[in-house]
Amino acid sequence: MITHFETPLLESRALSRRCMKTISLKMEAWQPTGSFKNRGMGYACSIYRERGAERFISSSGGNAGLAVAYAGRKLGVPVVVVVPKTTPERARRLIAREDAEVIVHGDSWNEADAFARSLVHENDAFIHPFDDELLWMGHASMIDEIARSASQPDAIILSVGGGGLLCGVIEGLRRNDWHNVPVIAAETVGADSYAQALKANRVVNLPAISSIATSLGARAVSSAALRAATQHPVESAVVSDAAAVAGCLELLEEHRVVVEPACGASVAALDADLPALQRARNVIVIVCGGVNASVEQLHAWSRTLAVA
Structure with a gap:
């Protein structure tokens, strides 16, 4: 029984020109339920x-x-x-x-x-x-698809809530022998349990989730996600809610797809000042999707947060 579909890997000319790199989008927002x-x-x-x-x-x-x-x-x-x-x-x-x-x-x-x-x-x-682990094995299939259709990227950007997507992507990189491809883990301020865990070298429990990116709202990441960073190159990018919403609106305007701020955080992370991104010329962004937003809600957040 098929419960997911193979999704396209699309070059984003708009993001590529803005970032002066080749930016490709793995369109997981086009899965049957709107997310990876x-x-x-x-x-x-x-x-x-x-x-x-x-x-x-x-x-x-x-x-x-x-x-x-x-x-x-x-x-x-x-x-x-x-x-x-x-x-x-x-x-x-x-x-x-x-x-x-x-x-x-x-x-x-x-x-x-x-x-x-x-x-x-x-x-x-x-x-x-x-x-x-079964979830990670399933999520890893997106990397299998990328490996069949494209050359090895210089970096992959994805959003982190509890860490399931991160663990799955790293499993996919491992089984395709892409061991040196760094993963950029994007979060928003107020839902940055992974960034804090990496800094402390232990799982950190946030007292509360204060970000609008509620899909990133696990107050603590899994121990497996923290352990993965010791086995594979991972860099952390924490962005503001405003930047995440701006990322959503950029995807809406340029690619006619509606995603939630948890996903927009990965687009915002393209502007992070990180060594892996500075070196990278070919970057893949996992457009993880999400149904916890609408066009109306994105514009409301944009007004409230004074998104430029």
Whole structure:
């Protein structure tokens, strides 16, 4: 059963001219549910069903839950998704449209996650939104696709919430023998648990998420994401909410795609003053997508944040 599609790798002439590099976009926003999550969630759900799971339970800020709901519908397995109160009504509606049961619980993903785990019984499979090796194996398929269609890039930029995408991309780089391709990990101020973990050399729990990029809202990254930085070159880029929204609007204007600030952060990271980017001539940006925003919301944020 296919739960994700191969996505194109597009050269962005607008970003390439602005950055004076070749910038290519891996268009994960064009997955069936609007984000890269289709890959890992679909793969994990398929494996858990083969192992006998009769129901999927997940916690999510929006995108992961939507991907699990989609996979469950395709696989014929019922799904329960627990989301925090911060998850936009639009995301809740989209999850429910995939025939999943949506439960709203807690003020943060951490609280929603704890409640979701309490619902798991025998014959259920808990689908973690980012911390599961099966997810990483699924996400790694995007690098397999890039390796089949393009030469080795000088750097890859991606957004980090809990670290599932990062772990998956690094797994994909490893299995394609692209061990020296640096990964630029983009976050927003107020959701920068990975940057703080790298600095402290340990997992850091943020007291709260103060960024509008709620999809980056894991207060602590997985230990696997932190460990990955000791096994592969990783550099951190932390951008403002305003810069992330500007990145979203740039994608909207130049490529007619709507993404959320969690994804716009990766576009904003192109302007980061990092050694890996200074050396790079050929850069791939993972356009991870996301459904927690609309054109109207992006423009509202732009006005509120005084985006240039």
